[in-house]
Amino acid sequence: MNLGALSHLPSGKTAAETTASSTAPQTVSPSIPAAAQRGASCRKHHDAWLGAYVRTLVVLDALVVTAAMLIAYVLRFEDATWSPPTVAGSFSPSYLAVSVVLATAWFAALELGRTRDHRELGSGPTEYARVFRVSWQLFALVAIIAFVLRLDMARGYLAIAFPVGVVMLLGARHLARRRLVARRRAGSCMTTVLVVGEPPKAADLIEQLGSNPASGHHVRGVCVTSSAPMVDEVAGVPVLGGISDVVAAAEQIGADKVAVTGSEVLTSKAVRQLSWDLEGSGVELALAPGLAEVASPRVQTSLVNGTALVHVDEPQFSGSKYFIKSVTDWVAALVLTVALAPALVGIAALVKMTSPGPVFYKQERIGRNGVPFLMWKFRSMSVGAHEMRHELSHLDEGQGALFKVKDDPRVTPVGRVIRRYSLDELPQLFNVLRGEMSLVGPRPNLPDEVSTYERHVHRRLYVKPGLTGLWQVSGRSELSWEESVRLDLYYAENWTPFGDFLVLLRTIKVIISPTGAY
Template sequence: MAVMEPRGRSLRQLDEVVPIAAAPPLARGSRPVSATGRHVGLGGSVEPDTLMRRYQHYALAGDFLASLLAGLLALFARFGAPAGAYLQLSLTLPVLWVLIIAGQRGYERRFLGTGTEEFRRVLQGGLVMFCAIAVVSYGLRSEVARGYVFLAIPATVLFTLLVRRQLRSWIYRLRARGLALQRVLVVGRADVVVSVIEKLDNEPQHGLVPVGACVPLAGAEVSHVQDVPVVGDPGRVLDAVEDTGAHVVAVVSHPDLSGQALRRLSWALEERGVELIVSPGIIEVAGPRLSIRPIAGLSLLHLERPSGNGGRMLGKLAFDRIVGTLLTVLALPVLAAIAIGVKLTSPGPVLYRQTRVGAGGREFTMLKFRSMVVDADGRRAALMALSDGNGVLFKLRRDPRVTRFGAVLRRFSLDELPQLLNVVRGDMSLVGPRPPLPEEVAGYSADAARRLKVRPGLTGLWQVSGRSDLNWEESLRLDLRYTDNWSIALDLSILWRTLRAVVKGAGAY
């Protein structure tokens, strides 16, 4: 793996190296500069631990209020006026809901403020609360009104997810301003350290900012890696922690820091109140697929196989069919209006049919509203040299084949709405990889062919992460990430983010 430098130089290509001794150590409490050029501070009096405690308290209070509001809405919607027993139940639900979320470990810091695990535990809590009410109702032989339950529980989950989403936006804004960031000392091989630093700098919402690196020098002394100061080799991690004031030490791919040596390092960091995280070298794998299995005194990392079939896949299929049908019915007036608009603004059919490749390599006919002139396919060859695509996909920002009405449809992705019928038929999913053309699949590498393990989606990570602005490698990485780590919670998160992406219209042409 090449060691990439944003300024065009790698560690192997440094013409002017600066001895480490020439780079003075960072004093604890100083304000280092991150690889993005920002001054990295602790936000004055806002420490990372303080911020996460606030997040926990706000999440607990928000969950309580969300359940209280949901219970009262269900009470008035079902009975029209407060009823004695159901009023008591509505006031009890918030306490039960908070206890259930706590039981699902939904208030643990490692799940808060990043990733989909926080939302997944809320969804699990909704299922647990539904089962708990059913069991209690049966045990007391006092049937709770189904209308009340089927309003209160989904509303509780929905309101809670909205609260958590607002909290997530709040903490992201603070971190984007450089507040309450955790300083990270990255330790390991130079090439892997560079990769980790790049990822942390590209995703500051996680609240981790690299402030120092410990890499094997191999006779070459350098002062910085990716604009992050090199403060020694892996043998002086503890000194580097003192120099940088690090809150976290991240150990990545270093053979000398494993086994007993890593154990002793964890003890030493524990005494200093510094967290230790270890990268196993596995990339693009979501948390639910990873688990630790202690065997014979060893902590073994177990990697679960992606869910390609079984109960979870049947659940996804049922979710797609049910929600797809509901969305199709709700969208009928919009579909009719768009169909009339297409027919009145350009000659030709309303729908555009194109062969795409679905799960397992099976071909199907994908539907779209026609947004181009009728002979668009015949004119494509003459425009290939002007492509703004990513090297694999053909795209033009100013495509002369697009009609005026079609440009509006494409701007807000309204031309994709007929694919709801593909979802209902089972050819596509609401969320999944982009549906490829047969000629694209013919040129797939072994890695790219893995995209075909799940049904293509009406939307996906590619849709909410840049759409046509992404290069092929980035598009493929996002599709493979989804293929290996999909879950209902991730699907719901992507559907929510899709609404914002469609409104903004970024990357759509």
């Protein structure tokens, strides 16, 4: 279960009594007034930093969209006289007026599109995706309006405003997020959470919420169901009571959010009553349906006779989306190959001059649907390195099917440098041009590594292997085999074009500041 799978309900509190009658394994502290004061103070602090952060985003968005429209206006109409240029057509507003209207509409769209929703702040990809989606939808609407009103708007004007604005918006959000994440890693700007449910499921949720401090969730208490055995704590978090004590426990610890996991006792009627009890308190209610490794694009919610059903779409591994991905990969690889040609030639010369042997190293790897292919790399090891692998098996630091030696004696001096900055991988652009690889995807493994795969790991072969991927930008060789597999399977089942774009951006950062590469 991850936080992205939480389905939020309206928050608040009334005097209604909870319908769930249970005997708490451990009741909350009797000194509720003092505890409640501390809890209220914590919630007030949370609201203060959250409000300040949202206001910062409001100011940044306003400055960015204004700057984007100004840049587009100046660059497109740099030769304009004191008479402002106007849009051609039956209705001919000035481009200055259009810029003001479009900037205002863009700013409003960012608000209406919930890009500053506090539940997504600091989430990274989800927040960025919302900003991108709202922006392109706005410009698509502008194009439709221009067509309907027969306005012949300058294409260069929009072609400048959209990419410049999006890049600046994402850049501003990234800088704001980095600051927020730094503060969260230091223990501030956190959302206090009370988890409700059976101990095993509550423990899983606590582990997930605490696995990434950047998400900003700090679980300070647990309320367990009456069917659970008597326990004092769950996953190191104190148990504050049972179902009937949720509201009091939330008040005691100053919870900003109550996260409910699945339980036989927590019926729909009990959850509805809990939402009523929290009404007006400022405490959010979130339901954790237990959907592990499922991204939000595959999750749809519908109402059937007043009951919310969460639908999970089946993963797709073919179709128009993958065709577009292949075309985009080929075009991008061609552009990158031409742009990086001087660097490719320079690295090839260094490899040739500093160690005997060929410039390129071709090795059989397993591609999509288990089809083998020859993967290209700049040679970073001495000739015959693969045959020496068995001699170094006692030095293997890899896990699972991966073979890794940190201070590998087979690596040449130049090889250590190009491996550290992943420059040895650049010839795989040729594999992308041949249709054997993608720019982003799971890394291709050796045949003998694939032969050791467990059944579920074979799912990573449903998509083309990539030149870079999620695990490369999430720790590289420092990750365990299990974590690498988890990231690869998550990518294979949940990838999106915008997600690929973010992985490529993170790859640039990893190359510039390499960690975990050897």
